[in-house]
Amino acid sequence: MAVTTQRTLPAQFIEDLGKDYGTQLAGLTAVPLDTSRFAPQVAAQDPLQTQAYTLGQAGVGAYEPYITQAGAYSGPTGYQQFTSPYQQDIIDTTMADFDTQAAKQMSGIGQLAAMSGNLGGGREGVMRSEYMTQSDKNRAGILANLRQQMFGQAQGLAGQAFNQQTALAGQVPALQAQDISQLGQLGGIQQAQAQAQLGAQQEANRMQAMEPYDRLGIYGQGVTGLISGYPGQYQSMSQPNPTALQTALGTASVLGGIYGNIQNPGATRGGTTQVLPFGARNMYPSWLAEADR
Numbered sequence: 001m002a003v004t005t006q007r008t009l010p011a012q013f014i015e016d017l018g019k020d021y022g023t024q025l026a027g028l029t030a031v032p033l034d035t036s037r038f039a040p041q042v043a044a045q046d047p048l049q050t051q052a053y054t055l056g057q058a059g060v061g062a063y064e065p066y067i068t069q070a071g072a073y074s075g076p077t078g079y080q081q082f083t084s085p086y087q088q089d090i091i092d093t094t095m096a097d098f099d100t101q102a103a104k105q106m107s108g109i110g111q112l113a114a115m116s117g118n119l120g121g122g123r124e125g126v127m128r129s130e131y132m133t134q135s136d137k138n139r140a141g142i143l144a145n146l147r148q149q150m151f152g153q154a155q156g157l158a159g160q161a162f163n164q165q166t167a168l169a170g171q172v173p174a175l176q177a178q179d180i181s182q183l184g185q186l187g188g189i190q191q192a193q194a195q196a197q198l199g200a201q202q203e204a205n206r207m208q209a210m211e212p213y214d215r216l217g218i219y220g221q222g223v224t225g226l227i228s229g230y231p232g233q234y235q236s237m238s239q240p241n242p243t244a245l246q247t248a249l250g251t252a253s254v255l256g257g258i259y260g261n262i263q264n265p266g267a268t269r270g271g272t273t274q275v276l277p278f279g280a281r282n283m284y285p286s287w288l289a290e291a292d293r
Contacts, residue, residue, distance in 0.1 A: 010227055017223045025220070028212055038206035043194035049187030052180045059176040063169035070165035073158045082157035087150050091143065098142060102135045 009015070045053075072078065084090070109127050 014223070014226050017226065021216070021220055021223050024216055028216060033209060035209075037209060038202045041198045041202065043191050043198055046187035046190035046194070048183045049191060052183035052187060055176060055183065056180045059173060059180070062172050062176060066165045066169035066172065070162045070169065073162040073165065078158040078162070079151060079154035082154040082161070084150060084154070090150075091146050094146060095139065095143060098139055102139070105131060105135070 010018070073081070106128065109131055
């Protein structure tokens with residue numbers, strides 16, 4: 001019985017395309033892809049950001065000098081820095097004027113005593129003593145008032161300076177923070193622009209590196225579409241039936257192999273044992289049978 005084998009093959013031009021695609025795919029994937037060209041990158045700090053950072057470091061503890069100075073204006077001796085340099089001159093001048101007026105008043109007591117006929121008497125002495133006592137009290141009171149007034153003025157100025165220094169201690173860092181914030185924002189805008197440029201260049205490098213793969217992928221999709229959509233070609237291979245002689249020889253060989261060893265162990269010729277197929281001698285050519293005898 002003849003055997004027929006049937007195969008479905010793609011069209012020759014599709015087969016050629018497939019081979020070409022496989023060759024290109026093997027060649028392309030054999031070379032490692034340089035991913036460093038499109039690796040993620042981070043933009044460096046902008047100079048304005050660096051300046052903001054430096055200013056921020058320098059601003060740490062910037063309030064300390066003002067707090068220290070404010071402390072110098074407080075406490076029991078804080079007023080002394082605000083005492084008028086002319087304070088003693090004012091006191092001396094005021095007291096000298098008072099003493100001058102007191103001396104005039106003392107002379108008036110002598111004149112009154114002379115007019116009343118008590119000059120040099122006990123009454124004049126009492127009047128002078130009472131006047132001097134009251135004058136000294138008045139003098140001491142005036143001096144105390146002057147000093148208290150000047151102390152209060154100096155203390156007020158010291159308190160005002162203390163408040164100014166503490167206000168500066170809070171205001172200076174706040175102003176520096178504004179500068180730092182503005183510099184940081186401006187630097188951030190510049191850094192964002194630089195980052196966007198790096199991202200664009202990264203994407204461009206990636207597209208350039210992946211272009212052969214994308215192109216080959218489109219090529220492969222096209223080949224796949226052609227294979228699935230184009231009608232195949234059929235190829236048949238037939239094996240012809242064996243001839244009568246081939247069949248007879250084949251059958252005899254098989255039967256002889258099975259029964260020969262049982263019924264006819266074989267003949268010895270020249271020290272060599274030859275096994276002859278049992279029941280198949282008449283099917284052998286005459287020269288084979290003659291040789292067997």
